[in-house]
Amino acid sequence: MEYALITGASSGIGFELANIMAEKGHNLILVARREAALLDLKTHLEKSYQVMVDVVTMDLSKPGQAQALYQHCANHQLTVNCLINNAGYGDYGKFDLSKLEIYQNMLQLNIMALTELTALFLDEMKKRKSGRILNVGSTAAFQPGPNFAVYAASKAYVMQFTEALNFELRGTGVRVTLLTPGVTKTGFVSRANMSAAANTKSGVMAAKTVALAGYKAMMEGKLNTIPGWKNQILALGSKTMPSRELLLQITGRILRDTREPQKKLENAA
Numbered sequence: 359m360e361y362a363l364i365t366g367a368s369s370g371i372g373f374e375l376a377n378i379m380a381e382k383g384h385n386l387i388l389v390a391r392r393e394a395a396l397l398d399l400k401t402h403l404e405k406s407y408q409v410m411v412d413v414v415t416m417d418l419s420k421p422g423q424a425q426a427l428y429q430h431c432a433n434h435q436l437t438v439n440c441l442i443n444n445a446g447y448g449d450y451g452k453f454d455l456s457k458l459e460i461y462q463n464m465l466q467l468n469i470m471a472l473t474e475l476t477a478l479f480l481d482e483m484k485k486r487k488s489g490r491i492l493n494v495g496s497t498a499a500f501q502p503g504p505n506f507a508v509y510a511a512s513k514a515y516v517m518q519f520t521e522a523l524n525f526e527l528r529g530t531g532v533r534v535t536l537l538t539p540g541v542t543k544t545g546f547v548s549r550a551n552m553s554a555a556a557n558t559k560s561g562v563m564a565a566k567t568v569a570l571a572g573y574k575a576m577m578e579g580k581l582n583t584i585p586g587w588k589n590q591i592l593a594l595g596s597k598t599m600p601s602r603e604l605l606l607q608i609t610g611r612i613l614r615d616t617r618e619p620q621k622k623l624e625n626a627a
């Protein structure tokens with residue numbers, strides 16, 4: 359039986375993807391740490407859409423868990439034809455004011471788990487000559503992120519990795535797509551402690567809109583999708599900025615802590 363596996367399905371974009379995909383008739387494997395939220399979702403989806411839903415409660419930031427998840431699917435003969443690497447989080451604030459353990463944990467989830475799951479499930483998709491992978495990046499990937507340095511860099515990895523893989527896989531029947539959300543109304547802002555960040559004050563998108571854009575792009579086998587015209591302008595602006603210093607100054611403003619006094623645009627010294 360074929361399944362779509364969604365990491366981070368207990369809330370936000372992953373939760374909305376689960377609803378959209380169940381409505382379209384996909385059987386689902388839902389993965390996250392909060393078991394009660396996943397079980398509630400399973401009950402709702404099975405009842406509403408007559409699909410099969412498997413729940414795996416797992417902390418994907420722990421080394422070895424991607425392999426354990428793959429093994430779980432193999433043991434239960436769950437064929438994964440869609441893999442959605444959505445689980446991820448950020449940590450807002452100056453780099454040296456947070457803990458190294460948080461960065462290690464974040465990189466393990468945002469980068470390592472995503473890469474390992476892609477490698478593990480891709481092999482069988484290639485043998486079957488069919489499959490879809492959706493990796494959730496961020497508009498933070500387009501430029502360095504002052505006050506968000508590690509998170510932005512982790513999403514730059516997701517972007518570069520996904521787009522390169524998309525090119526490598528052309529002609530194999532497997533397509534890899536990048537979903538690039540900007541600020542979206544989910545649990546993300548509170549987990550990242552970033553409610554004071556200037557970029558969270560306006561232009562926040564609904565998780566359902568973002569999830570739908572990602573689902574459509576994945577099913578069409580597109581290279582990438584950036585939901586929302588404001589996010590598309592941001593992407594274009596980052597690409598066409600005449601200097602890295604100017605890009606950094608503008609991003610520093612966009613990501614500034616609104617509790618701190620505003621700095622004037624600084625010249626590179």
Ligand SMILES: NC(=O)c1ccc[n+]([C@@H]2O[C@H](COP(=O)([O-])OP(=O)(O)OC[C@H]3O[C@@H](n4cnc5c(N)ncnc54)[C@H](OP(=O)(O)O)[C@@H]3O)[C@@H](O)[C@H]2O)c1
Pocket residue numbers: 365366367368369370371372389390391392393395416417418419420444445446447448467494495496497538539540541542543544545546547549
């Ligand atoms: N919201 C935004 O503004 C925004 C913008 C750009 C990109 N994104 C990206 O969108 C993706 C989804 O985030 P979201 O906005 O929907 O935030 P969210 O509501 O906080 O959802 C994150 C999901 O990831 C799961 N998760 C977190 N840590 C995990 C772990 N260690 N192991 C397994 N699952 C874990 C969470 O479930 P549990 O807590 O139950 O484990 C939750 O289901 C992330 O990759 C994020 O970087 C979000």
